[in-house]
Amino acid sequence: MTETSPSGASPAEAEAFLAAHPEIEAFDIVLHDANGIGRGKIIRRHELLSFYRSGRHLPISILGLDICGEDVHETGLIWDQGDGDLRAWPIPGTLVALHGTSPPRGEVFMSMYTLDGAPMTSDPRHVLARQVEALAADGLVVGGLHPAGAFELEFFLLDNARGPDGRVQPARDVLDGRKSRRTEVYSVDHLHGMLPLFSDIYAGAKAAGITAETLISEYAPGQYELTLHYRQNVMQAADDVIRLKRIVRAQARAHGVTACFMAKPNEDYAGSGMHFHVSMQDGAGANIFMEAREGEWNPRILHALGGLRRTMGESMLVFAPHANSWRRFASQSYAPVSPSWGVNNRSVALRIPAGDILARRIEHRPSGVDANPYLVAAVVLAGIRAGLAQEIDPGPETTGNGYEAGAEGIPTDWKSAIDAAKASDFLKEALGADLHRTFTAIKAAEYARVMRTVSEVDFDLYLHTV
Template sequence: MTDPDAFPHLPGADRQALRAIDGCSQVDLLLPDTNGVLRGKRIGIEALDKAFGDGICLPMSLVASDITGNTVEETGLGYDIGDQDRVCRPIAGSLRPVPWTATPTAQLLLAMEDDAGGQFAAQPRQVLARVLEGFKALGLVPVLAVELEFYLFDARPDAQGRPQPALDPVTGQRSCSTQVYSIDELDVQHVFLEAVAAACRAQRIPAEAAVAEYAPGQFEINLHHRADALLACDEAVLLKRTIKAIARQQGLLASFMAKPLAGQAGSGLHLHVSLLDRDGHNVLTGSEQAAAGALRHAVGGLQRSAQDCLLLFAPHANSYRRFVANAFVPLNDAWGFNNRTVAMRVPRSDAANTRIEHRIAGADANPYLVAAAVLAGMLDGLYHRHDPGPPVIGNAYAQQPAWQPHWLGAIERFQSSDFIAGHLGETFRHVYAQQKLRELRDFQAQVVDLDYAWYLGTV
């Protein structure tokens, strides 16, 4: 057993967690970047106390690496400052086991400091922390629950190099049917799902339910609600890591791409939010017939900020392929009760659990940044008492004009947004916009198969 007393700098909760990892010999130090990719270092257990005491150094540019892992020089975090290191420190209470490794391993989330010893403003966890300060000023505590959809593919692509459904372990066949909420579909992949559930229990990740979704091999896993928004997003990030790792272990590929298959459902990240006052009362509590003023104002704020925040909900080129009609993906800023065609849904529940389900983000989005954007919109709505208009009854697709979102437009709107600068910070606005502009330019510079199919012998 690893002796926690050999590490005097460990906080109490981390000390207790380490005690439970028999023979722990290494630690993964994880820094979530703005794309939600976990970067960092693997250290020997003997260096753990130093990590807590002195911190570890990582390049500042890591926070805004592009999706391929390259430094984005336009952010000003690369050559312009000599690719400087910054001190990163473990987040107290985040030590958990890594259940899928052969070597007993722990993992810790990191936070990066700026050159003055404060938190670096562009890291996604700090962007969310900044928004939460606004709720403290109002005496409110956001309660969050994250739902994540993903595809489970065979690790081997098809003959064209494209993803294909995993084989049924019993029949050896690939599913081609859509059986939403099918228990049989869960049974087919029960070995994978049970392994994910066990790994979540070992890490204290409150995975609550799994369902089969609207396409072959598509699933959704829900996390239990938390009255700690940072912890809720920490757990969402670790859940994604867990799902991917268990899939690899079983010869599968788990993908959180927003739209991995043409003609099939996209994958979303749905965020459920309620708000508690100082007495623990949910200020959104009400009914369809008499919606609370706080709920209406919060929805109104989400409507007004939706376009400014679209880049956070749809951060990648592929994200925009998800926005198609009649696919349970919001194409406008409608809201309503018990209605899956709207962007801001108030799910059916008892009055005390009244909440807003925000449905715009794709599963490819960064949970910290989705939460920051949603909470900032709600906060703005509460401050300014925005009116959302009447709730939509019936099919929102048929009642309101559809958005036609595209990546460049979302970047330009984000880059010029006073809302983003005011709520999420000017430093983050600059860094994230430059990162996404670089990714867009690199993406557009590629010549893809469709170019050849349409143009090579035609024009």
């Protein structure tokens, strides 16, 4: 029996895909939790049509797990609900072939719904959809506001084995095994040693309908950056980056190296960010951030910056969700340490990039690559909404060294960020009450796990000294 999918998925999409890909034997069906971790199942080819016709029952507790996959009872999604099932449905347009798998497999994203078809409000994808819908219904401009954007993906390629000192070390070139421990920033020749791997990453992106673009060697040994094509649909932008992470991880593993998406795997070098470029279009497709004359800022982009500045402190847990995330924030590390804004300035948190006024946008720089892009985008859009609605003044532009600016209420550690997030009415509205409770409960549980763990740092500092 075919039911009406609340996600808008149609069995016709699955039928056409199966006809076009007779070689594919199985499919990864993937739901993303509060940490952005893909959870789900691998189904066989003959099961795909039934998934599109009737959805798939999954336990509600799948959205109440911590980073280790353990239940967090304080989310209210475990025994408070009897660990019952809800129904996941495929997301239209996300059914793709996976590159280089043997036997051949496909992948499709899904979202969680209640049994009567309402969006499950602790699903991060639904949270972003709600912010997009709120902008579209906004009466500030004719036809509502329509966010467009793209994420940048920074990551490390590491050797599978630790070094003699127990630390992670950059991967050898997959082409010829050459090793470099230098900061090969912007070195084109250095990229050549990894081209076989990156060729497979690009092929995987193409098979998934993702336009991966510029590749650079970044500001740390073994660190790289991939940029993504600007999307007119922010949900697609978030889908792109979360899917590309999975592609990079799989292709790196196939080439015998480890892709690392920790925010700060090495304390001596820069960490990995996930910068979010965002602009707003009106109902006719015009960029509302664009100035009439270059250099005379449009008040709307200033108000958007004002909203993002005002809400940044209470939102930092979304942008830096893990213990390791907070090691990334250090002076002159290319990670912002204050809610500053500026033009063509990489030391600020909110940057207006240089370039054509037709492409005027905000680059939101606080997020680490370990953050959930659906939640990052949702909170950024909510901050922009607040700034536009309240016409918030962003204050003076930061010129020169943004690291000299004060923190101005930004949390300086993970625990402070958790406390600020729990108390934030803005974040509760941006995420919705249910996901706000889920997310902050998960982070509190992870913080408790870290604090009760006796690490090598404890032995190094205290074993022979106290």
